[in-house]
Each structure stands twice: as C-alpha cells, then as structure tokens.
Amino acid sequence: MHRRRFLSTAISTVATLSAMPTLGQVQRKPNVLFLSVDDMNDYGFHETYAGVKMPYLSAFKKSALTFRHAYCTAPACVPSRASVFSGLYPHTTGAYRNGCDPWQKGMFPSIETIPELFKRNGYTTFGLGKNMHAPLPPEREKAMWDNEYYSGGFGPFIPEEHRITDQWWNAIPWEGPDEDFPDVTNSQATIEFLNKKHEKPFFIALGVWRPHTPFTAPKRFFDLYKDTDFAFPPPGYRDNDLDDVPQEGKRLAAVWGERFEVSGENNPEMWRKILTGYFATTSFADWSIGRVIEALDRSAYAENTIVVLWSDNGYHCGEKDHWEKTTLWEKSCLVPAALRVPGSRHNGEQCDRLVSLLDLYPTLVDYCQLSPPKQKLEGLSLRPLLEDPASRWDRPALTTYEENMSSVRDEQFRYILYPDGTEELYDHRIDPHEFTNLAKDRANDGVKARLRQAVPRSFAKSMGGRWG
Numbered sequence: 001m002h003r004r005r006f007l008s009t010a011i012s013t014v015a016t017l018s019a020m021p022t023l024g025q026v027q028r029k030p031n032v033l034f035l036s037v038d039d040m041n042d043y044g045f046h047e048t049y050a051g052v053k054m055p056y057l058s059a060f061k062k063s064a065l066t067f068r069h070a071y072c073t074a075p076a077c078v079p080s081r082a083s084v085f086s087g088l089y090p091h092t093t094g095a096y097r098n099g100c101d102p103w104q105k106g107m108f109p110s111i112e113t114i115p116e117l118f119k120r121n122g123y124t125t126f127g128l129g130k131n132m133h134a135p136l137p138p139e140r141e142k143a144m145w146d147n148e149y150y151s152g153g154f155g156p157f158i159p160e161e162h163r164i165t166d167q168w169w170n171a172i173p174w175e176g177p178d179e180d181f182p183d184v185t186n187s188q189a190t191i192e193f194l195n196k197k198h199e200k201p202f203f204i205a206l207g208v209w210r211p212h213t214p215f216t217a218p219k220r221f222f223d224l225y226k227d228t229d230f231a232f233p234p235p236g237y238r239d240n241d242l243d244d245v246p247q248e249g250k251r252l253a254a255v256w257g258e259r260f261e262v263s264g265e266n267n268p269e270m271w272r273k274i275l276t277g278y279f280a281t282t283s284f285a286d287w288s289i290g291r292v293i294e295a296l297d298r299s300a301y302a303e304n305t306i307v308v309l310w311s312d313n314g315y316h317c318g319e320k321d322h323w324e325k326t327t328l329w330e331k332s333c334l335v336p337a338a339l340r341v342p343g344s345r346h347n348g349e350q351c352d353r354l355v356s357l358l359d360l361y362p363t364l365v366d367y368c369q370l371s372p373p374k375q376k377l378e379g380l381s382l383r384p385l386l387e388d389p390a391s392r393w394d395r396p397a398l399t400t401y402e403e404n405m406s407s408v409r410d411e412q413f414r415y416i417l418y419p420d421g422t423e424e425l426y427d428h429r430i431d432p433h434e435f436t437n438l439a440k441d442r443a444n445d446g447v448k449a450r451l452r453q454a455v456p457r458s459f460a461k462s463m464g465g466r467w468g
Contacts, residue, residue, distance in 0.1 A: 053283050157169070170215075173280075237318050241321065245424065356398070362380060408451045
C-alpha cells in the first residue's frame with residue numbers, strides 16, 4: 001500500500017511539497033521525522049548477511065530512496081552525532097572521539113544545531129532518545145526542544161556474572177516487560193505525538209539506542225534466530241587479515257583490548273552467541289523504528305512529512321579481528337541511510353553514489369526552505385540525487401578519527417592515511433571486504449595521490465575523549 005501511495009504520482013518533488021495536504025492551519029513547509037539507530041551496520045539493511053531479519057525497515061525502503069554508500073564522518077557515536085547535528089566535519093571542530101563532550105566547549109556553543117534551526121524557523125521540535133549523546137546545558141536543551149527531553153540509556157543491563165570482560169556483556173534475552181527499554185517508551189511517546197493535532201509544522205528527532213551493546217532485547221527477538229543456521233564466521237572475516245595492515249591500523253583494531261580474543265576466533269561458540277545477540281538487537285531496533293513509521297503512515301501527516309533514517313556509525317562483528325566501531329575501515333564507516341520525500345518518483349529505488357551523513361543538515365535546510373544556520377554548513381544538499389539518483393556526484397566520503405588520521409572513500413577505492421604516514425588502499429570492485437592492502441604497490445601511486453587530495457590539510461586540535 002505504501003509503495004503504491006508514494007510511487008503513483010508523476011509530479012516533481014518540488015511541486016509535491018508545495019501541494020502537500022494539511023491539518024488544521026495551512027502548513028507551507030513539510031514536517032520532518034528524523035530517525036537514528038545506534039551502531040547498525042549493513043548486515044540486514046543492505047542484506048549483506050543472510051538471515052538477519054529487518055521486516056519493518058525493508059518495507060520502509062520500498063517507499064524511500066536508499067543510499068547504498070552512505071558514510072559517517074567519524075566512526076564513533078559522539079563525534080558522528082556532533083557532526084550530523086552541527087553540519088561540520090570533525091577536523092573543523094576537533095570533536096573526534098567519544099567522551100569529548102563537544103556541546104559545552106570549543107566552537108560548539110556558537111553552532112546552531114538542526115533542532116535549534118527548525119525551532120527558529122517556526123517549527124515545533126520534539127526529541128527523545130539518543131540524539132546528541134553528550135551533555136547539554138539546560139538552557140541549550142531548552143533552545144532545541146519544545147518537549148521535556150528524555151534520553152533513557154543503554155539498559156536494561158543483565159547481571160554482572162554475564163559480563164565477558166569489563167563493560168562487555170554476553171547476549172541474553174530479556175524476560176521483563178518491553179517498557180524496561182527506553183527505546184520502547186520513547187517510540188511510544190513519538191507515536192502519541194503523531195496521533196495529536198499540530199497547527200505548526202514539526203521536526204521530530206527520535207534516537208534509538210539499539211543495536212548498541214549490551215546485546216539485550218525482548219526474548220521474542222532472540223527467538224527469531226532460534227533455529228537460524230547463519231553463515232559463520234561473518235563473510236567479511238579472514239584469518240590473518242591484519243598481516244598487511246600498518247601498526248596504526250592494528251592499534252585501532254585492538255582498541256577494545258581482549259574482546260576479540262575472548263569472544264572471537266579463540267571462542268567460536270561465544271562469537272556465534274554474540275552475533276545472535278547483535279542480530280536480535282538489530283531486529284529490535286527495526287521494530288522500534290518501524291512502528292513509528294507505521295504510525296506516521298496511518299496519521300494525517302503521512303503525505304506532508306519527510307522521513308530520514310540513519311545510523312551514527314557502522315559496526316564490526318569480528319571483521320579485522322575487531323568488535324564494535326572506531327576504525328577507518330568500511331565496516332565502521334558505512335552506515336544505513338534512507339530518505340523519503342513524499343511524492344518523489346524515485347521512492348523505492350536505490351542510489352549508488354557516495355554520500356555523507358554531513359549532507360543531511362543541508363538537505364533539510366533545502367527541502368524545508370529554512371533560513372540558513374549561523375555556521376556555514378560543510379555538507380551538500382542531496383536534492384540532486386533525490387531527484388535523479390544517477391546524477392553526477394563526484395565528491396568522495398571523508399571519515400576522520402583523530403588529528404591526521406583519515407579515510408577517503410570513492411566509488412572504487414578506500415584510502416587510509418595514518419599520522420605516521422603509513423597507508424592502506426583497497427579496491428572495492430574486486431575486494432569489498434578489504435582483505436588486500438594495495439598501498440605498497442607503486443602502480444597505485446596515482447590513485448593514492450588523487451585520494452590524498454581529499455584528506456584535510458589542517459586538523460582542529462582534538463577536544464580529547466577516549467579511544468573507543
């Protein structure tokens with residue numbers, strides 16, 4: 001039904017936006033539903049790992065334009081979200097790592113965030129869950145949101161005896177009520193907001209905490225995989241994969257200490273169990289987000305609301321001998337992303353151009369006809385691709401994890417440059433899992449020189465934080 005509704009019209013996107021149906025007072029601008037998930041990789045979203053169940057987002061993709069190659073600007077929660085909500089690269093702000101707490105120091109107090117800009121432009125702003133994931137002064141939070149903001153947290157947590165290492169839990173089904181999870185209460189509150197009458201256009205930002213650790217979800221999501229015989233190890237894993245990786249890359253792979261040692265190739269049974277937990281929490285996130293999208297589609301706002309879905313970073317599940325994110329490889333940098341602009345004739349299609357999460361802010365400014373923010377945004381509006389997914393788009397995607405530590409991705413290659421000058425180069429047309437580092441092959445010097453042009457010439461001083 002949703003596919004028919006959003007694909008039936010042949011009029012242009014711009015014309016559609018100007019003619020969208022309204023509720024109550026005439027709305028000249030579209031609403032926005034800005035949905036983020038935490039640590040979701042490509043397994044189920046791009047169907048790269050057979051058996052991962054994501055029925056809700058699979059259905060949503062049939063009514064949206066899916067970006068097959070979307071990349072984060074920083075491979076960790078806090079700096080990635082700081083970049084998305086500010087519209088600035090990490091090398092501009094100095095927010096590279098988790099724990100940097102950007103919104104209270106550096107240039108961030110003078111930056112106008114996405115919700116602040118929407119509020120200044122006359123929108124009602126409503127936010128819940130994991131959005132910034134960094135402390136905000138009370139007055140700043142009030143400037144962003146019209147509602148009383150509630151974030152929640154990573155819990156509920158299973159007993160400590162189920163820890164594998166410090167802050168690393170086994171995968172355990174949750175037998176308590178769904179409402180023990182902030183994702184459930186926040187999704188329900190968002191659904192209730194959508195069921196109310198709103199005279200002004202609205203901007204909703206819902207941040208779902210899963211599939212982030214701990215790998216705990218209501219039991220029914222574990223039951224989805226009870227009899228699933230999925231491929232093992234993950235298709236992107238290869239023994240001795242780090243043999244041709246520079247020392248700096250190996251340091252990033254080892255950032256979480258002994259996690260892979262105790263729950264990877266030395267303990268295949270535990271590895272399988274944690275993989276199942278990641279699948280279960282991915283399906284839980286799928287349901288949490290999906291029921292909000294379904295509520296929107298049942299509401300009076302369905303034809304007048306832009307939907308944006310994104311994850312803050314990707315995720316390793318053993319690839320490159322690593323759990324989680326905070327690397328500069330494809331598994332950390334590639335993120336799920338899809339946008340639904342009502343009436344677009346390309347909804348239900350896929351765009352293969354490389355885009356950045358940095359592009360979300362200017363895209364919303366463009367489509368919602370907002371007065372520009374105080375800072376100059378460094379991304380590009382995705383309107384050309386939303387109106388023609390095959391249109392030319394030559395900018396590579398840049399991901400940074402520290403001063404002088406960057407990864408550049410174009411449609412064929414990934415190039416990584418570390419602070420000590422060591423490099424990695426992978427040809428994705430023949431090596432999608434980045435098994436073979438081609439950086440030392442002199443035949444590729446021209447490719448490296450071209451991609452190196454996208455590496456920042458200067459890096460803002462790091463705001464600190466922690467590795468991992």
